Amino acid sequence: MSVAFDSGAPANSALVDAVAFARDALIADGEKPGDHLGARAEGDYAATHYFAAQVPGYRGWQWCVVVAGAPDATGLTVSEAVLLPGDDALLAPEWVPWVDRVAPGDLGPGDMLAAPEDDPRLVPGQIDTLDVDPVDRDQVGQVAGEIGLGRKRLLSFDGRADAAQRWYDGEFGPASAMARSARHSCGTCGFYLPIVGALHGAFGVCANELAADGRAVSADYGCGAHSDVRPVTGGGSPAYDAYDDGAIEVVTTAKSAGAAESSAADAATQA
Structure with a gap:
């Protein structure tokens, strides 16, 4: 109908x-x-x-x-x-551009992930050495590489700020459970390798294979594997030193002496 x-x-x-x-x-x-x-x-x-x-x-x-x-x-x-x-039609979800769909951890072996040409995290950063004497050009290129120049694109201010905020708020920042329970911070640790550039004072890389090895950590982050942590002394519990009963002096009081005499008398009677 x-x-x-x-x-x-x-x-x-x-x-x-x-x-x-x-x-x-x-x-x-x-x-x-x-x-x-x-x-x-x-x-x-x-x-x-x-x-x-x-x-x-x-x-x-x-x-x-x-x-x-x-x-x-x-x-x-x-x-x-x-x-x-129709009103109850089965519809595909709204299309989202790939650049908005990609999430951390999606990149796998062999995958190609190009940054957009207008990526706000990057700015042009190339150096022109064509006007330098050919003999000195290689030396200039080596120096430029050491100080971070010579790359076609560099991190912009926004790119650095985004990374810094992400690292600071992440697993290896000062607000993490590990950092809150640590006595020392990474900035004073011998395993801490400060990074170069604008983030030098705030972040570094951990070189302790038993801790956050190879990770970018905040200078205010910390863990129990700090280089200044001293080994536990004694052979007892890691939380407490061994109990030394040889340093205790036994003192006999009047009450304890009377109890001892009573015990001796009872023993003689039973004998």
């Missing part, structure tokens, strides 16, 4: 009633339309017919066929036929 939708426009009854004509147009195009869901008058010259779509993977979608014709003419024509989603 079809339903006539009211569009508020004058209706051409011949176009609204052209259900079979609209269905045949879909069949001629190789489709298999389902039930007729209704028709909508689009004025005196067009009407839209809706059919259930029996297309695998398109649950809740429907065929939309626009039939056109003049009110005083007997011939009909199909303006367009499209597949449209």
Whole structure:
């Protein structure tokens, strides 16, 4: 059973009633339309017919066929036929550009991940040595490499700020559980290798293979493997030194002496 939708426009009854004509147009195009869901008058010259779509993977979608014709003419024509989603249609999630989908940890062996040309984290950073004497050009290039020049792109202020904030708030920052329970900070540790550049004073790399080895750590981060941690003395529990009972002096009081004499008398009586 079809339903006539009211569009508020004058209706051409011949176009609204052209259900079979609209269905045949879909069949001629190789489709298999389902039930007729209704028709909508689009004025005196067009009407839209809706059919259930029996297309695998398109649950809740429907065929939309626009039939056109003049009110005083007997011939009909199909303006367009499209597949449209219904109210309960199964739709794909909204498309998100890859640059917004990539997350830390997604990069695998062999993957290529190019930074956008307009990446705000990077700025041009190349150095021109073409006007330097060829004999000195290699030396200039070596010095430039040591101080961080010679690369086509360098971290911008925003790039450095983003990295610093991410590292400071992360697992190896001062707010982590490990850092809060540590007595010493990384900035005073012998295993701490400060990084070069603008972040020199705030971050470094841990060189202790038993701690945060190879990780960027905040100078305010800390752990129990600091180079200034001293080994525990004694052979007892790691939390306490061994109990030395040889340093205790035994003192006999009057009460304890009377108890000792009483015990001796009882022992003699039993004997």
